[in-house]
Amino acid sequence: MDRRSFVSDSLGSAAALAFRPADAVGSAHVVELREGLRSLYTLDDAYGGDAVRSLAVRHLRRISRVINTGTFSDAIGRQLQLLVGETAEHCAWLHYDADEQDTARRYWGQALATATMLQDDGLEILVLASLGMQAIHENRPREGYDLARAAHQRAVPLGSPTLLSLIAAREARALAGMRDHIGARKRLADAMRLAGHPGRGRPAPAWAAFHGQAELEFAQGLVNTEAGHHKAAVPFLRAALARQNKVYGRNRALYRLTLARGLARAGEVDEAAAEAVGSLEHLAEVESGRVMRRLTEVRDLLARADTRTARESVEALEVHIR
Structure with a gap:
């Protein structure tokens, strides 16, 4: 099944989760709504934020409608409010990936307000770490570092090595952007050390499941890139x-x-052209503003190279740039 069909079918399935008024909202409703959020995570991982963000916004509205029209206990109410915060955070992430940064900031603000209201450390850590990631993306490394440090301080009592590793890797990215390359290497070494003990401490939250050796290798490459060590970054x-x-x-x-x-x-250049053209096989399924921005960067770099391979690759990439 291709991307468009899968997303369309998932949209229809999620629409079936619409709340039907009842005497009371119970645990089954919460489970159903949380399963809808889990499905959004799966779609995003596979296809990117552009294809999924409107579905996530609809799901957020659906949960808010349940809160505003339903009757429930305080315990169920807290679970629903937490789900609002988590879904708002995911709406923010999807708009971030679609490169719609102002909208992403608005949803992260909503998620942070919910985390503060509920005094939920897990959601607050997620939002602070995400805002730090966005600040790095927007070339505000000092702000990104401060946000990551705030996330780190709140994460320490939770005792999850994987979560602390993820945050440390983002701190390293921010330090590299600040041209503190020694500090960046040190913090990245901390991230690798923490990731080397996944069985210790508490398990990582579900949203951090993507973090592992691949993510750390990628962070190492980006830290080297920030330092101008492009040959060292490639491996x-x-x-x-x-x-x-x-x-x-x-x-x-x-x-x-x-x-x-x-x-x-x-x-x-020739190897770069080959990898760039090879990446096009992914773009038939993936819709992501960040990916398209990176594709444009690569196209522009190859356009400066006066080789036949580079020129041919630029022609191939142009077809996919919108």
């Missing part, structure tokens, strides 16, 4: 792509294009 970016689980279709597309960018910057 890490190549390893990240090789290790990336195939269920993460959007990440595989992004990783491969980032490898192509690293190769082009390292002067390996």
